[in-house]
Amino acid sequence: MTEHTPGEMVRLLTPDGERVPHPDYELESTPGELRGLYRDMVLARAADGEGVTLQRQGELALWPSLLGQEAAQIGSARALRDDDHVFPSYRDHGVALCRGLDPLHIFRLYRGVTHGGWDPAEHHFHLYTLVIGSQVLHATGYAMGVAADDAGTAVAVYFGDGATSQGDVSEAFNFAAVYNAPVVFFCQNNQWAISAGNERQFRAPIFRRAAGFGFPGVRVDGNDVLACLAVTRAALARARSGAGPMLIEAFTYRMGAHTTADDATRYRDPVEVEEWRGKDPIARLGLHLRKTGLADDEFFARTDREGADLAARLRSSVRAMPDPGLADAFGRTYGDEHPLVAEELAWFREYSASFAAAGEG
Amino acid sequence: MTLSLVRAINEALRGALADDPKVVLMGEDIGKLGGVFRATEGLQKDFGEHRVLDTPLAESGIVGTAIGLALRGYRPVVEIQFDGFVFPAYDQIVTQLAKMRARSGGRLGLPVVIRIPYGGGIGAVEHHSESPEALFAHVAGLRVVSPSGAADAYWMLRQAIACDDPVVFLEPKRRYYEKEPVDTSAPAAPLHSVRVVRPGRDMTLVGYGPTVRTCLDAAAAAEEDGVSLEVLDLRSLSPIDFDGIEASVRRTGRLSVVHEAPVFFGAGAEIAARISERCFHHLEAPVLRVGGYHMPYPGGRMERDYLPDLDRVLDAAERALAY
Ligand SMILES: Cc1ncc(C[n+]2csc(CCOP(=O)(O)OP(=O)(O)O)c2C)c(N)n1
Ligand SMILES: [Mg+2]
Numbered sequence: 001m002t003e004h005t006p007g008e009m010v011r012l013l014t015p016d017g018e019r020v021p022h023p024d025y026e027l028e029s030t031p032g033e034l035r036g037l038y039r040d041m042v043l044a045r046a047a048d049g050e051g052v053t054l055q056r057q058g059e060l061a062l063w064p065s066l067l068g069q070e071a072a073q074i075g076s077a078r079a080l081r082d083d084d085h086v087f088p089s090y091r092d093h094g095v096a097l098c099r100g101l102d103p104l105h106i107f108r109l110y111r112g113v114t115h116g117g118w119d120p121a122e123h124h125f126h127l128y129t130l131v132i133g134s135q136v137l138h139a140t141g142y143a144m145g146v147a148a149d150d151a152g153t154a155v156a157v158y159f160g161d162g163a164t165s166q167g168d169v170s171e172a173f174n175f176a177a178v179y180n181a182p183v184v185f186f187c188q189n190n191q192w193a194i195s196a197g198n199e200r201q202f203r204a205p206i207f208r209r210a211a212g213f214g215f216p217g218v219r220v221d222g223n224d225v226l227a228c229l230a231v232t233r234a235a236l237a238r239a240r241s242g243a244g245p246m247l248i249e250a251f252t253y254r255m256g257a258h259t260t261a262d263d264a265t266r267y268r269d270p271v272e273v274e275e276w277r278g279k280d281p282i283a284r285l286g287l288h289l290r291k292t293g294l295a296d297d298e299f300f301a302r303t304d305r306e307g308a309d310l311a312a313r314l315r316s317s318v319r320a321m322p323d324p325g326l327a328d329a330f331g332r333t334y335g336d337e338h339p340l341v342a343e344e345l346a347w348f349r350e351y352s353a354s355f356a357a358a359g360e361g
Numbered sequence: 362m363t364l365s366l367v368r369a370i371n372e373a374l375r376g377a378l379a380d381d382p383k384v385v386l387m388g389e390d391i392g393k394l395g396g397v398f399r400a401t402e403g404l405q406k407d408f409g410e411h412r413v414l415d416t417p418l419a420e421s422g423i424v425g426t427a428i429g430l431a432l433r434g435y436r437p438v439v440e441i442q443f444d445g446f447v448f449p450a451y452d453q454i455v456t457q458l459a460k461m462r463a464r465s466g467g468r469l470g471l472p473v474v475i476r477i478p479y480g481g482g483i484g485a486v487e488h489h490s491e492s493p494e495a496l497f498a499h500v501a502g503l504r505v506v507s508p509s510g511a512a513d514a515y516w517m518l519r520q521a522i523a524c525d526d527p528v529v530f531l532e533p534k535r536r537y538y539e540k541e542p543v544d545t546s547a548p549a550a551p552l553h554s555v556r557v558v559r560p561g562r563d564m565t566l567v568g569y570g571p572t573v574r575t576c577l578d579a580a581a582a583a584e585e586d587g588v589s590l591e592v593l594d595l596r597s598l599s600p601i602d603f604d605g606i607e608a609s610v611r612r613t614g615r616l617s618v619v620h621e622a623p624v625f626f627g628a629g630a631e632i633a634a635r636i637s638e639r640c641f642h643h644l645e646a647p648v649l650r651v652g653g654y655h656m657p658y659p660g661g662r663m664e665r666d667y668l669p670d671l672d673r674v675l676d677a678a679e680r681a682l683a684y
Contacts, residue, residue, distance in 0.1 A: 061486055062485070111662060114660055115487045115657070130445075130486065130488050131445065165418040165419040165422070167419060167421055193418050194389070195390045196390060196415055196417075196418065200416075261397070262397075266394055266395075323663070325666075326654075329659050333655065333656045338655075340655050341655055352666075
């Protein structure tokens, strides 16, 4: 385990639900905003849980669960403005939700119906990227474009602790520094990359790496939604102002297995998981809302119901999802007519029709 | 003993580690987890962390450092987690691994094996079902092989590890759990030879990796209609045993090559060109190819229509026999 002292982490809400001040990061928030963050996290967890369930039932090919990372995702995503552009990884369902993307798109992807499917322009939310680290370069290039256009917006990119081992990620840090690109690197250090712990990936804390590239890096308590919001807000404002990139390491924990295909009991101590269960990000904010009287039983019950309703809608929609035809996939490879694709499609249609004609289709 | 294909891989790795102290395994999640397919299960426990290395998540780093270890006298066997994730390492493989021997005037051989689970049919998400063999076979300096069953998996991996050139070792992941008897004492067939897995008279089917089983199923179905299909397991994509294919085609007069990879610029194209040249006067029909389409590998819900199956193999046979 990489050495890490809690003192190095930005924290605005203690595990007991107490607000604490921080010299560099302050957060002014209305009761409504706090309840909104709580609601976002509950909805994200509900949608995510439904993903796990539907995979178990054979409706999805795979599901990477965000369980435990709700604060990191919701806090950072709620710091974004609508016209900031986001490059997610593949576990960022909470970010997607905050961007206004219908989670059903993500279910389609993990069902094997599509490899992307949504319009990134609509919610300023790029497609998921499964090849570890690739999107960090894309975000940096996008940010270079934003700067060149003098657009005054920022770019945020999400990636994991494991991803920091990829050359692409180091190259992205360097490009961002050299071009002073308005990009916020948001690393969710959930301490696991499938079976590999942090000590397999690096021997110095991730956030410190930024200094070597020439921009600031900060570690934030990834289970503190308020700290994630405040730090990301500051980093985005900095980027928009032309001050360049920043790296945020959100220190959190992957509560579930890597994906539904993984068996985490093979490589990690259940004691560690139990310990982190006690640091649940939703419970933490819930505690604060109760203690301060900013939310009542009625609110919590209503929010839970909303989560259940969302899960139910996703469940029935996924179950009713028709399988797409391969014929539609041919036309998507190029922007224009392509003779080989046309020839293969014609053959495929004729071949498929021969079965229909024979009554076997 | 009877082993599944993935178990045979495990046995071959175990044997190589035991026989040669210079053999080291490298890859993501291959240690404690035993690899996402459990191909390396138990090996770190039995041989230690200095022989079975859980690496950082960086394919270029894995292959690049494997090259360095090979220069130092080790024999690294690298696992790439899935076919679609080999590309960060493609630069190291193409510009360094493949060329080192030629660049050094023949002095520096790099005995590196790159194991890649490949191919579709498991209902996976993007990048987990690809067949990139042509991208390696096209590169001079690499040897490229793919077993179709457990017995070959065992012996071909042992031979690949013993080989002084780099070998790209493609494992048909959808056949990982199919079992067959493996004789770990018997001498193996040469690494780069084709094998007749089912003799026939009317036409030759060439498959490799996952499609050998598909071809065998097609041949069994064709037999019921009185058509006799010969099935060859190509086993090696670089080099290719053209003599072996030619011998079969001279008897049958017809050939179809079956692979999951897109047919455009694929292994089938190379085989069709060479065999047409060698067997022009023996051919009763053009050499046909059955394979993937010119598109990124589709989502799992569409792969049934994408993958060459029994019906498509038989359709090609019908067309060839109609000439
Ligand atoms: C280039 C590449 N190599 C390997 C993989 C297989 N893989 C998928 S997720 C993963 C671990 C990623 O860990 P991390 O970056 O910490 O993200 P997390 O899964 O924890 O969110 C690996 C090795 C991949 N998707 N892409
Ligand atoms: Mg991680």
